[in-house]
Amino acid sequence: MVVVQMNQDHKIIGRVLADDVISDLGHFLLRRGMVLSPWHLQILKIHKIEYVVLQDMEAPPLNIQIKNVFKNNEEVSNLYYENVMEIKSLFQQAISREIPSLQTFMKPFTPLLETVIKGSNILLELHHIRGYDEYTYRHSINVGLLAATIGKILKYPNEITMILGKVGFLHDIGKMKVSHQILNKKGPLTDQEYGEIKKHTIYGKEILESIEGTEQALKIGALYHHERLDGSGYPHNLRGKEIPFLAQIIAVADTYDAVSSDRVYRNKYAPLEALNELVKDVYNGRLNGEIVLPFVNHIMNGYMGNKVVLSDGRRGQIVHLHIDEIYRPLVMLDDGQCIDLRKHRTIAIVNVFS
Ligand SMILES: [Fe+2]
Incomplete structure (x- = not known):
């Protein structure tokens, strides 16, 4: 069991109560075993509850989780875990030694990408993985697979879908040049630290530029995937159609995987809440509804x-x-x-x- 103060919302939502919650006035508020939602949090705050006792959430080792998550598909299970490990070493090599060729980067990822292009629906299971072990590498794989899935949903030909997969896979490669301490900081970031994180878009474009034979699409994806339609994104505050459609697709895939995953500073959103976050971003003018709405429909139909x-x-x-x-x-x-x-x-x- 773990005691969590009420000011850490994102450490509480989605967790299971290990003890009943009773207010100072003796009102019974929530029972043990409930999974806490944002609505429960409001009730607890109204009653000025200062802390809650939650069940431990120690995540099992990543290889065991992957085996369990893809238990019906041994081929994907093996490919996925091997990918995380190979990609980790390639990404690290990209900054410490000579940058690997594009073919070397793509070799471990291509078989997994092909299973998605052939119609494997493994993305519906990804949200079961807990903890933040190897997040950066899992995120790269997931965004690649999600971007390719969006390509399929939008009925692009296979060549374009493959490129979308590649772009998604390498979109965050610039993070390799950002300090590990900043990327994994648990508390709020200072303005200077956030400024450094924002630079991963420019670093990514620079790394990809230095790899011979890199398609333009990859550089565009790395540079513009944090731009938002209302101009609130970075690095160039582009608006609407100024943002290449390809980068808008990566933005959707990136946002969905980020909110569906545990991060050092917050727990993941429940699967449907993550879809809801995407839809909210359409209504507040940040993400493109032509991409988000067919994607949400596709995922929900899978559920x-x-x-x-x-x-x-x-x-x-x-x-x-x-x-x-x-x-x-x-x-x-x-x-x-x-x-x-x-x-x-x-x-x-x-x-x-x-
Ligand atoms: Fe990014």
Whole structure:
């Protein structure tokens, strides 16, 4: 068990209560075993609760998790773990010694990318991986696979989809030149540290420029994947159509994987909350709806019929998707009762299993 102060929201959301919560006035607020959602957090704050006792969340070693996550697909399971390790050494080599050739970079990743292009739906399972071991390398693989998936959803020919996969895979290579201490800092970043992180876009373009035969698309992806349609991104505060469409696709893949993963400074969002974050970014003018909405539909259709755990601890199955609010589906509970999450907005889906 671990005691967490209430001012650390992102260390609390998605975690399981190890003890009942009772207010100073003796009101019973939340019971042990519940998975905490943002709504629960509000209740606790209203009642001025200062800390909560949570179950331990020690993540098992990465190789064991990958085996469990892809248990129905041994080929992908082996490829994925080998990829993380090979890519780690190649990325590190890119700054410490001679930069590997583009073919060397792509060799371990291409077979995995091909399984996605052939139609493997492994992305639906990625959100089960917990902890932040080897995050940078997993993130590169995931963004590559997600970008290729978006290419497929948008019905691009296979050659373009392959390029999108490559661009996603190498989009953050510039992070290799940013200090490890800054990238893995647990507390808030100073302005100077954030400025250094922002430079990974320019470093990425420079590294890719120094590799012979690199397609223009790769440099564009590395340089512009943090630009946002409303001009709030970096490094050049580009707006709308000034941002190449390819970089807009990488932005969606990057955002989705980042919010679906545990980070040193916060826990990951539940799978549907992560989709919701993307949709919010469309409505606040940051991400492109022409990319996000088909992607959200695709992921949710993959979850149709899957088993879910709700934030109040109940379990059920997704039985119907609403077109207008696809991430708030109808769930049939294990006791046969149906619950429409559009009408019960304080209840969230905290986990999805195939
Ligand atoms: Fe980035």
